[in-house]
Amino acid sequence: MPLDAKALSQALDEDLTLHTTLCRRQAPSFQKAIKASDDVTVACTQEQRLFAALADETEGARAGVTAPIKFINIRETGGWSRDASQAMPKIAALLAAAKLPEPEPVPTVTYKSQGRLLIIGALQQTQPLADMLSDTLSVTLFSIAPRADSMPAIGSNGFKIGLERKYPVLAGDLKALDGWLGAFKLSWQKNNPIDLDLCTRCNACVSACPELAISLDFQIDLARCKSHRACVRSCETAGAIDFEREPQEMEDAFDIVLDLSEQPLIDWHAAPQGYFRDASAATLMKMRDLVGEFEKPKFFTYKQKICAHSRNETVGCNACVEICSAHAITSEKSRQQIKVNPNLCVGCGACTTVCPTGALTYAYPKASEQGAKIKALLSTYAVAGGKAPALLLHSQGQGAQLVEQLGRAAQLKKPKACRTTSIPLALWHTASMGVDLWLSAIAMGAHQIAVLTTAEVAPDYLNGLRQQMAVAQTLLHGLGYTGTHLKLIEVNDAAALDDQLQQLKSQQQTVPTKPARFAMPSEKRSTLDLALDHLITNAPQTPLPESIALPKAGAPFGNLQINKDACTLCLSCVSACPSSALQDNPERPQLKFIEKNCVQCGLCVQTCPENAITLEPRLLLTKERTQSRVINEQPPYACVRCSKPFGTLKAIEGMLTKLSGHAMFQGEALNRLKMCGDCRVIDLYSNNNEAKIQDVPR
Numbered sequence: 099m100p101l102d103a104k105a106l107s108q109a110l111d112e113d114l115t116l117h118t119t120l121c122r123r124q125a126p127s128f129q130k131a132i133k134a135s136d137d138v139t140v141a142c143t144q145e146q147r148l149f150a151a152l153a154d155e156t157e158g159a160r161a162g163v164t165a166p167i168k169f170i171n172i173r174e175t176g177g178w179s180r181d182a183s184q185a186m187p188k189i190a191a192l193l194a195a196a197k198l199p200e201p202e203p204v205p206t207v208t209y210k211s212q213g214r215l216l217i218i219g220a221l222q223q224t225q226p227l228a229d230m231l232s233d234t235l236s237v238t239l240f241s242i243a244p245r246a247d248s249m250p251a252i253g254s255n256g257f258k259i260g261l262e263r264k265y266p267v268l269a270g271d272l273k274a275l276d277g278w279l280g281a282f283k284l285s286w287q288k289n290n291p292i293d294l295d296l297c298t299r300c301n302a303c304v305s306a307c308p309e310l311a312i313s314l315d316f317q318i319d320l321a322r323c324k325s326h327r328a329c330v331r332s333c334e335t336a337g338a339i340d341f342e343r344e345p346q347e348m349e350d351a352f353d354i355v356l357d358l359s360e361q362p363l364i365d366w367h368a369a370p371q372g373y374f375r376d377a378s379a380a381t382l383m384k385m386r387d388l389v390g391e392f393e394k395p396k397f398f399t400y401k402q403k404i405c406a407h408s409r410n411e412t413v414g415c416n417a418c419v420e421i422c423s424a425h426a427i428t429s430e431k432s433r434q435q436i437k438v439n440p441n442l443c444v445g446c447g448a449c450t451t452v453c454p455t456g457a458l459t460y461a462y463p464k465a466s467e468q469g470a471k472i473k474a475l476l477s478t479y480a481v482a483g484g485k486a487p488a489l490l491l492h493s494q495g496q497g498a499q500l501v502e503q504l505g506r507a508a509q510l511k512k513p514k515a516c517r518t519t520s521i522p523l524a525l526w527h528t529a530s531m532g533v534d535l536w537l538s539a540i541a542m543g544a545h546q547i548a549v550l551t552t553a554e555v556a557p558d559y560l561n562g563l564r565q566q567m568a569v570a571q572t573l574l575h576g577l578g579y580t581g582t583h584l585k586l587i588e589v590n591d592a593a594a595l596d597d598q599l600q601q602l603k604s605q606q607q608t609v610p611t612k613p614a615r616f617a618m619p620s621e622k623r624s625t626l627d628l629a630l631d632h633l634i635t636n637a638p639q640t641p642l643p644e645s646i647a648l649p650k651a652g653a654p655f656g657n658l659q660i661n662k663d664a665c666t667l668c669l670s671c672v673s674a675c676p677s678s679a680l681q682d683n684p685e686r687p688q689l690k691f692i693e694k695n696c697v698q699c700g701l702c703v704q705t706c707p708e709n710a711i712t713l714e715p716r717l718l719l720t721k722e723r724t725q726s727r728v729i730n731e732q733p734p735y736a737c738v739r740c741s742k743p744f745g746t747l748k749a750i751e752g753m754l755t756k757l758s759g760h761a762m763f764q765g766e767a768l769n770r771l772k773m774c775g776d777c778r779v780i781d782l783y784s785n786n787n788e789a790k791i792q793d794v795p796r
Contacts, residue, residue: 109190109482110197114756116247116292122143129156132167140187143171156192163495170196173524180548182256185518188483192521195471201463206393206442209371211280211353213389217238219358220316221267227356227377234386235354240284241269241294241315242359259400267294269317270348278441279372279388289345290317296338303329303339321403354388367556368424368444377665395462397445405457406699409434409674413537414701417652418449420459424557443770447530448559451566454654454697455677456622460530465625468525469618475521476542480613488546488602489539490522493533496552496590498524503592520548520599529559533570533654534622537629540583541615542576548585548602550595560588565652573630573717576646578639581607610636626654627694634719646717655714656698657662658691660730663709665689666749667732671702671711681726688731694724737774739781744774 103116117124121142122202132138132153140149143319146169153167172429176189215235220242228237271290273285284692292303297316304312306329311322316338317328325341326365327687333339343699354372357363362375372388374381406415412742419434421428426442427449445583450460459465474488477681479487492501525531528549536547549563567584574583584607587598614632634642648655658680672680680702703711717723735750754771755762763771766785770778 100359101189105482106186106190106193109187109478110194118388121148125152137167137335139170141170141172141196142194143169144173144178148557166510168196171502174502187479187482188518188521189482190482191475191479193475193508196524198471198474201467204461205260206395207396207443208282209279209391209392209394209441211372211388211392212236212353214238214353214386215356216282216284216350216352216354217356217358218242218272218363219356221471223358227382230382230740232265233387234389238266238268238304238350238352240272242272243315243317243319243552255743261511263297263299266736268350269294271314272329272359272363275357275373277552279392280353281441282354282355282370282372283349284352285347285349287345288348290320291294291339291341291343292318293338293340293343294314297334298336298338300336302332306332312455315317354384354385365717366425367558368446370424370442390710395445396440396445397443397460397462397504398438398440398450398461399461400436400438400461401457403457404455404676404677404703405435406455406697407434407436407457409429409676412674412676412701412704412706414676415454415697415699417454417562421448421452421558421562423448423558435657442526445530445653446559448527448529448556448562451529451532452562452624452652454699459620461623462526464620465508465535465622466618466620468531469538469625471523471540471733472535472544473542473615473618473674475523476539476544477615478615479521480543484519486545486607487543488520488548489526489544490520490548490550491525491552492522493552493554494524494526497528497550498590500550500552500589504595507592507596510693512542528555529563530536533566534625535618536566536570536584537573538616538618538625538634539616540579540609541614541629543609544778545581545607545609546583546585546602546605548587548599550587550589552588553590560586562652565649567654568649569654573646574633574644576717577633577637579628579633579637583607583609587742608638612636615671623654642719644718644720646719648715648717650713650715650768653698655693655715655717656696657693657716658696658702659707659712659714660689660709661712664708664751665730666708667730667746668707668749670705670707672704674701676701686731687734687743688728690726692724692726693718693722700706726794732751737777738769738772739777740774742774742777 101116103114107114114462115127117127120128128140128149129152133156143151151166169194172189172192176192213235215231215237217227217237218240221239224239224696228239248601268286270289271287273287276283294316299316308326308328309322312329313319325511330339330341331617356374356377358377359685364370364373369375374385392701408414408427411431412430413431416429419429422448424442424444426439428437430437445462447460450458475489476487490501492498528551533737539547551563563586567586571582571584585602587595589595589598610632612627616632618626618628669682669689672682672689676699677695677697679692681690683690683693698713698715700713703713732746732748735745735747750772756770757771758768766781770781775783
């Protein structure tokens with residue numbers, strides 16, 4: 099592709115020299131660069147091994163340098179277009195992002211595996227696999243009865259062909275499998291008459307059984323057994339068969355599990371590390387390497403103080419628990435929090451995307467680091483003369499493969515929709531970025547945000563992304579920004595991706611005329627506020643509406659509607675509110691509300707004993723959004739003895755009405771309910787007409 103080295107240098111603010119054969123005739127230029135600098139980026143991944151070898155062989159290169167050479171693929175990701183001559187702004191943006199520092203180190207999660215492998219399945223299937231893995235792993239088999247259509251042929255002696263006793267074999271009723279790499283716990287019930295630890299696989303019982311109730315798993319099908327007990331007599335020497343044996347609850351620990359049963363013990367979209375459900379060559383090779391100590395990043399941070407999950411054992415927001423496909427998040431409502439198991443977490447980030455408060459935040463990379471990359475991409479693209487940029491968010495796995503496949507196909511002039519305006523941005527997982535960063539990117543000049551998802555994305559994640567996109571797009575349309583700014587692309591091949599990009603190609607969007615340049619903080623609500631402030635200030639619609647109604651699902655802002663006839667101002671909602679959106683007035687019976695703080699978690703709705711609160715998802719655009727306002731107040735009730743206010747008129751009158759017919763609250767007892775706490779005690783001890791405990795004769 100033709101490149102203007104001078105224009106590219108100006109866009110990146112550094113002196114660049116254009117090379118055409120850097121990995122061949124111009125290799126000395128690369129060696130000279132790595133001698134002179136400890137910050138070298140190579141815009142080629144195809145010859146990555148060659149450049150790494152050259153660096154190692156270069157005398158005096160990179161002495162004492164800890165940072166590795168960075169590699170970026172701009173051929174497939176930057177130049178894939180029929181308009182390659184116009185790809186320079188896009189290439190400049192990708193190079194600018196590649197120059198950014200690596201994400202800050204985060205805490206790690208450690209797995210320790212001794213190589214104890216459990217294979218679950220029919221013996222004739224699992225034992226050959228064990229033979230292939232036993233040289234590096236300590237294998238145990240859990241025998242399950244094979245399907246009838248997979249039973250081996252009967253040998254010439256009339257016996258079913260047996261298997262050698264080479265590995266420990268377990269059998270029984272599987273109960274549960276929990277854990278992760280290095281810490282799996284299997285629970286099962288040992289309830290069959292044949293003890294496989296004693297069984298010698300001699301086939302005598304198989305031959306003796308007249309009902310053919312003993313199959314290749316060497317377990318007795320009790321539904322077919324007619325109690326002839328011929329098998330017991332045939333096994334007198336080994337003593338492996340005992341019909342009187344009581345069932346035993348068993349438990350054992352393993353490091354790795356290969357589950358080949360028809361009904362897998364862990365049927366999650368994101369299975370735990372070390373758990374496998376297929377016996378492909380790639381899986382077997384991966385298992386052989388799972389011995390030792392391994393680390394992964396701890397992908398999240400959690401701030402319990404602002405979590406809207408629960409208060410007083412009442413559940414409000416449950417979004418993170420419901421969306422996690424790895425079952426890593428559980429509710430601990432008694433402790434007013436959630437619990438995230440870092441060993442089960444796979445780093446998808448969907449929980450952080452749907453979290454309304456930012457109590458769960460993505461840590462690798464942080465939102466501020468991701469924001470810096472978005473800002474570098476868009477600002478450099480604009481400086482280089484690019485127009486109408488679109489961010490194509492994709493995963494580092496299948497998503498990146500599709501983008502590169504499309505780029506290679508573009509060299510053959512096959513794709514229709516490859517655009518020099520589409521800037522790919524690789525994420526660990528596409529569910530890890532949500533409305534805060536999307537709106538920030540729009541505020542910074544992005545015309546479109548396209549999120550590429552493949553079959554590796556869980557259905558719940560897709561629903562969560564759709565809800566977040568609906569909220570973001572509603573906000574943009576409410577402010578007068580026209581067009582479709584956010585698009586979820588669900589494809590599994592490059593041709594389908596090309597078709598989806600073709601549909602986006604003709605769409606036009608309006609964005610702020612002045613791009614934002616704020617630095618994104620790590621806090622989700624702060625980022626949202628900065629993005630919204632810029633979008634509101636530069637909104638094309640005038641005058642702005644008073645508020646924008648938002649979809650109920652996933653709305654991070656909103657109002658509360660109070661049924662004043664039902665509300666008694668008990669203020670239980672104030673104590674339940676995790677974001678200080680609801681407040682009381684120590685001087686007067688008032689309920690105050692700051693709409694900016696409300697996260698629509700619903701804890702107030704669940705807590706209110708009178709069912710007087712209703713959520714109203716919206717974004718208020720007037721100055722009252724940030725101000726405290728009274729949403730309900732009542733006159734105080736004055737003590738009938740000292741006139742001191744001690745409650746609300748409605749609450750006391752309601753209590754009097756409900757208790758007036760009760761036998762314990764008649765006469766003076768009912769009248770004391772009209773007194774403040776001090777006067778109630780004084781009246782109780784000064785009334786000579788009532789018997790007291792100390793007056794009772796002994």
